[in-house]
Amino acid sequence: MTEVLAWSPDMLRTGEVSASKLLETCLARIEALNASLGAFITVTADEAHAQARAADAAFADGRLLGPLHGLPIVIKDNIDTAGVRTTVGSRFFQDTVPARDAAAVARLREAGAVLVGKTLLHEFAFGGTTQNPHYGSCRNPWDTTRIPGGSSGGSAVAVATGMCFAALGTDTGGSVRLPAALTGACGLRPTQGLVSNRGVFPTTWSFDTVGPIAKTVIDLALILQVMAGFDHDDPGSIPSDPVSYNESLERDIRGIRVGVPTSFYFEEIDPEITERVTDALDLLSQLGAQIVEVKLPGAAEARDLTSLMLGTEAYAIHRGRLETQSDLFGDDVRRRLLLFQGVTGAEYAVALQQSRVWRRTLEDVFGRVDTVISPAFGVVAPRIEDAEMVETTRRLTRLTFGWTLAGVPALAVPCGFSETGLPIAMQLAAAPWQEAVLLRLGAAYQRATTWHLQEPEGRMTF
Numbered sequence: 001m002t003e004v005l006a007w008s009p010d011m012l013r014t015g016e017v018s019a020s021k022l023l024e025t026c027l028a029r030i031e032a033l034n035a036s037l038g039a040f041i042t043v044t045a046d047e048a049h050a051q052a053r054a055a056d057a058a059f060a061d062g063r064l065l066g067p068l069h070g071l072p073i074v075i076k077d078n079i080d081t082a083g084v085r086t087t088v089g090s091r092f093f094q095d096t097v098p099a100r101d102a103a104a105v106a107r108l109r110e111a112g113a114v115l116v117g118k119t120l121l122h123e124f125a126f127g128g129t130t131q132n133p134h135y136g137s138c139r140n141p142w143d144t145t146r147i148p149g150g151s152s153g154g155s156a157v158a159v160a161t162g163m164c165f166a167a168l169g170t171d172t173g174g175s176v177r178l179p180a181a182l183t184g185a186c187g188l189r190p191t192q193g194l195v196s197n198r199g200v201f202p203t204t205w206s207f208d209t210v211g212p213i214a215k216t217v218i219d220l221a222l223i224l225q226v227m228a229g230f231d232h233d234d235p236g237s238i239p240s241d242p243v244s245y246n247e248s249l250e251r252d253i254r255g256i257r258v259g260v261p262t263s264f265y266f267e268e269i270d271p272e273i274t275e276r277v278t279d280a281l282d283l284l285s286q287l288g289a290q291i292v293e294v295k296l297p298g299a300a301e302a303r304d305l306t307s308l309m310l311g312t313e314a315y316a317i318h319r320g321r322l323e324t325q326s327d328l329f330g331d332d333v334r335r336r337l338l339l340f341q342g343v344t345g346a347e348y349a350v351a352l353q354q355s356r357v358w359r360r361t362l363e364d365v366f367g368r369v370d371t372v373i374s375p376a377f378g379v380v381a382p383r384i385e386d387a388e389m390v391e392t393t394r395r396l397t398r399l400t401f402g403w404t405l406a407g408v409p410a411l412a413v414p415c416g417f418s419e420t421g422l423p424i425a426m427q428l429a430a431a432p433w434q435e436a437v438l439l440r441l442g443a444a445y446q447r448a449t450t451w452h453l454q455e456p457e458g459r460m461t462f
Contacts, residue, residue, distance in 0.1 A: 009222065012059070012070045019055035019070025019114060022165070023048055026072045026116055029163045036144060038136045039157040041077045043117040044084055048072070051114040065112030068226060071165045073108055074158050077118040078125050079168055079210065080199035081105055084115075088201045089123040089132050089151075091328045092321060102199025103234065104168060104210045104227045111226040116164055119154030123333045125170055125203045126314055127151055128178060128393035131384065133330040139384070140183055141456035142422050146381040149179035149396060151203075152213065156183045159213050160456060166214040166223050172203040173310055174400030176211035177412040181376035181425030184414050184454060186442065187213045188220045191432045192407030193238030195224075196231035204313035205236070207306075207404050215452055217413060217442035221245040224435060240433055248436050249443040254288030256441060259369035264299035265399055269378045276416035276424040277375045280445065284373075287444055292369050299402055302358045305351045306401035307394070311340035312348050332389035339390070355405050362406050366431035371438060374399055376412045376425040403429045411438040414451040423451075 011017045027045055034040050055070035075081055078088045080098035082105075087093050101109065109115070120138045122130050130138040130153025138153040140146040141161050148157050152169025156179035159167050169176040171189040180187025188211050195210045202208055212223035225245050231237040260266075260281065266274060285291050315322075315337050318329075326334055365372065377396050386392075403410040410429040418424060428438050446452055 019052040023052040023072055026163055033161055037141055037157050038138045039119055039154040040117050041120050041135050048114050048116045067111050069112035071113050072116045073113045074116050074119050074164045074167045076121050076152050076155050076169045078201045089121040091134050103196035103231050107226050119158055122151035123330045125151040126333050127389045128396045129387045129389050140381050146383050147387045149182035151175040153179045155213050156180045156185050159185045166212055166219055169211055169213050171209055171211045172207045173404050174397045177400055178396050180213045181412040182381045184423035185213050185215055186217050186220055187412045189410045191409045193236055195227045196234040196237050198231055198234040202317055204310050207310055217439055217446055218249055221439045243436055245436055245439055248440045252288055253441055253444045256289045257292050257369040258284055258289045259292050259294035259372040261296045262293050265374035269375050272418050273375045273424050277426045280415040280426050294365050298358050298361055302402040302405050305355050306405040308351050312343045315340040336390050359406050371428050371430045374427050376427040380418045380422040408432050409435045411442055413442045416451055
């Protein structure tokens with residue numbers, strides 16, 4: 001695992017290692033681990049070898065293909081990849097082969113990335129366990145009797161075990177942040193509209209976004225730099241000023257105001273999780289951040305509003321399939337979708353108006369602090385046998401839904417381990433378009449700690 005964690009783009013840019021060598025390392029780890037962990041639906045070894053050889057040939061000619069030159073990256077299987085099937089984790093699309101890349105994938109290719117495969121997800125990205133009745137169960141590498149979280153569980157496990165350099169997931173209610181946090185990786189939900197959703201099968205129309213998963217915050221910044229930007233062909237894309245996410249990563253964090261909620265986000269949390277996040281707060285304070293208590297009235301209601309709106313939109317997307325081919329759904333996803341069958345337009349309209357109140361609350365809070373910190377989850381990764389999907393998803397997303405509702409960026413960063421050796425993570429949220437602040441804080445924290453360098457291999461029970 002040490003050689004995997006030591007990978008960096010500079011190694012490829014200087015010729016210290018070849019793209020083909022990195023790919024061979026990835027494929028060897030996939031061969032050794034995937035049968036037990038279930039991270040992939042499709043591995044594209046032949047295509048990846050061709051891309052790696054092209055990267056090496058370009059380097060030999062004195063050319064770099066881009067900032068991701070030769071880096072092995074995997075893609076969640078609800079994101080279109082030209083010529084490679086995109087199943088969305090479902091039986092409905094099990095043989096679907098897109099003709100075009102999703103916008104985010106196209107940008108990765110243009111930047112020189114080597115695409116290694118498509119990762120397992122919860123069916124239709126509508127669940128928090130990544131236990132998929134059609135393509136297999138994904139397992140947490142720190143304890144293979146436990147879930148990796150979801151719905152981007154395969155992407156997170158691939159990153160956590162060195163099967164790739166980084167991964168794309170999608171985050172609707174927490175599906176990048178949670179699996180990254182539960183497996184010891186870093187995950188970023190960007191501001192709604194910063195990264196194009198064109199070519200991504202929707203879980204909802206209002207809350208979906210593509211987000212990166214990587215071992216370090218620095219690597220997240222590199223991937224975000226490539227993906228971010230306005231896309232006229234995506235109606236949810238929002239124009240914004242270009243930002244250099246890498247520029248501030250080496251700066252200290254003196255004077256950054258870190259808000260700590262006085263309620264909800266530190267309630268109903270396992271004590272050891274609270275302790276690890278409190279330790280992280282103490283360290284951020286030592287590094288120069290200003291710790292400020294903040295009130296977030298309406299946080300519990302925001303969680304409930306997100307659940308109603310997210311579920312209602314998901315039901316609308318799948319209504320036709322539910323009415324004509326409901327037997328093709330996995331039982332858990334069908335049950336969860338049908339929970340929202342009776343939501344009325346009036347109920348959705350009220351929730352929409354209340355969501356505006358929550359956004360205004362956060363506008364006021366982010367006028368006083370630069371970021372708000374909390375645990376990423378209230379419980380460590382549940383055991384597979386205990387992880388009934390609907391209830392487990394509800395519990396795990398308790399602390400992520402509010403940031404989704406507001407459309408703000410949120411970052412999950414490892415900050416310790418439980419007594420049983422399971423990853424614990426903190427979550428940082430900021431005002432819209434303030435990803436650079438989150439990345440700067442996360443990078444400073446990781447320079448001062450080694451939690452993100454810990455290896456799951458010794459804990460695997462195959």
